[in-house]
Amino acid sequence: MKRLTITVAAVLAACLAVCAASMLAVNAVLDEAHEMATEIFVTMEEGDVTGAREGLIALATLWDERSGLLELLCEHDDLHEVKERIIEAEICVAYTDMEDFYGSVALIGEGIEHIREKEALTAANLY
Amino acid sequence: MFALFFRGMALYIVMILLMRGLGKRQLGQFQPYEFAMTILLADVISAPMESVSTPLLHGLLPVAAMFVVHGVITLASLKSDRVRAFVSGKPAVVVSRGVIDQRELNRLCLSLSDLLEGLRGAGFLNPADVGTAVIEANGSISAFAPGDGRPPTSAEMGVEPGYEGLPMILVMDGRAQAHNLQQAGRGEAWLAHVLAQRGLSIQGVYLASLDTKGRMMLQLRDGGVQTFQAIPPEQVTW
Numbered sequence A: 001m002k003r004l005t006i007t008v009a010a011v012l013a014a015c016l017a018v019c020a021a022s023m024l025a026v027n028a029v030l031d032e033a034h035e036m037a038t039e040i041f042v043t044m045e046e047g048d049v050t051g052a053r054e055g056l057i058a059l060a061t062l063w064d065e066r067s068g069l070l071e072l073l074c075e076h077d078d079l080h081e082v083k084e085r086i087i088e089a090e091i092c093v094a095y096t097d098m099e100d101f102y103g104s105v106a107l108i109g110e111g112i113e114h115i116r117e118k119e120a121l122t123a124a125n126l127y
Numbered sequence B: 001m002f003a004l005f006f007r008g009m010a011l012y013i014v015m016i017l018l019m020r021g022l023g024k025r026q027l028g029q030f031q032p033y034e035f036a037m038t039i040l041l042a043d044v045i046s047a048p049m050e051s052v053s054t055p056l057l058h059g060l061l062p063v064a065a066m067f068v069v070h071g072v073i074t075l076a077s078l079k080s081d082r083v084r085a086f087v088s089g090k091p092a093v094v095v096s097r098g099v100i101d102q103r104e105l106n107r108l109c110l111s112l113s114d115l116l117e118g119l120r121g122a123g124f125l126n127p128a129d130v131g132t133a134v135i136e137a138n139g140s141i142s143a144f145a146p147g148d149g150r151p152p153t154s155a156e157m158g159v160e161p162g163y164e165g166l167p168m169i170l171v172m173d174g175r176a177q178a179h180n181l182q183q184a185g186r187g188e189a190w191l192a193h194v195l196a197q198r199g200l201s202i203q204g205v206y207l208a209s210l211d212t213k214g215r216m217m218l219q220l221r222d223g224g225v226q227t228f229q230a231i232p233p234e235q236v237t238w
Helices: A002-045 A049-073 A076-094 A098-119 B002-022 B032-050 B057-079 B081-088 B102-107 B112-121 B178-183 B188-197
Strands: B092-096 B132-135 B141-144 B168-172 B205-210 B215-220 B225-229
Touching (some): A002 A049, A002 A076, A002 A098, A002 B057, A049 A098, B002 B032, B032 B057, B032 B081, B092 B102, B112 B141, B178 B188
Antiparallel strands (some): B092 B132, B132 B141, B168 B205, B205 B215, B215 B225
């Protein structure tokens, strides 16, 4: 009985640690990515196409670098969705298709928020 | 493809570890909460096993969570009769003094044919031979003959059968079992000597056991069987 108590306590502690670490790690990456997406949006609003392109390249690099960690913790399809939108936005910038560019950047933000919401410990996720 | 293969291996190993962690009881006697967990486990673990886009952790964490809940329920059941009665139910006597309790059967939603089937499973072809029958908490039926319908015990017959304990397995597939030899208060040299007296070696023996009467049974690799008194019964210490 003592062994079972210790094992249950250890597994519970490990689970809580993994959940907390996962939430912190995912949120850190998502915060950074969301901030970059917002900056890209603002940069484009100011008419700085080169700045927006550089911002998108930086965002794509961040997403690729952190995908190893994120794939351990999040649904791969959700991560791929954001990656697709980043590429879409890059193509829009290259062809100066502003209308679709804003749509793609908005969807990047939506994809990031979707991952965050799925990871969050909220009542909506519990029922 | 490789990912699916290795995921399958990893999750199977996790399942084995989990089943070991749940204890031996899990294998043969499911309590209701254990049965529920086993059904859920199979479903939870199969999702990340067959889909590479689902992180392995999404399968492992629910399994760990179920292990924790199972452990807590088990501990609570060991500590509290109320909890045990709530999660596992109570045994119910359905045959007492040879009379079937119809009300109890109805309460348990069991038909007479269910009871008769259970009694046959317990070794009673004729329900008239049953003195007491109990539906255990795990759903199995235990049945007992009335006092005047069972064979007499050696104590009732006034016979002293002597101590009967677990026989020590001394050789398995040509390999001496050092731990069992030590428990029997002997060593490998003693075993080799005993066997040599009969023209045998340890490697030539498929199975050797020493019972609590001091008799050694040998099954040889060539199929022969020998039984002889290896040590005096008074030297049996286990």
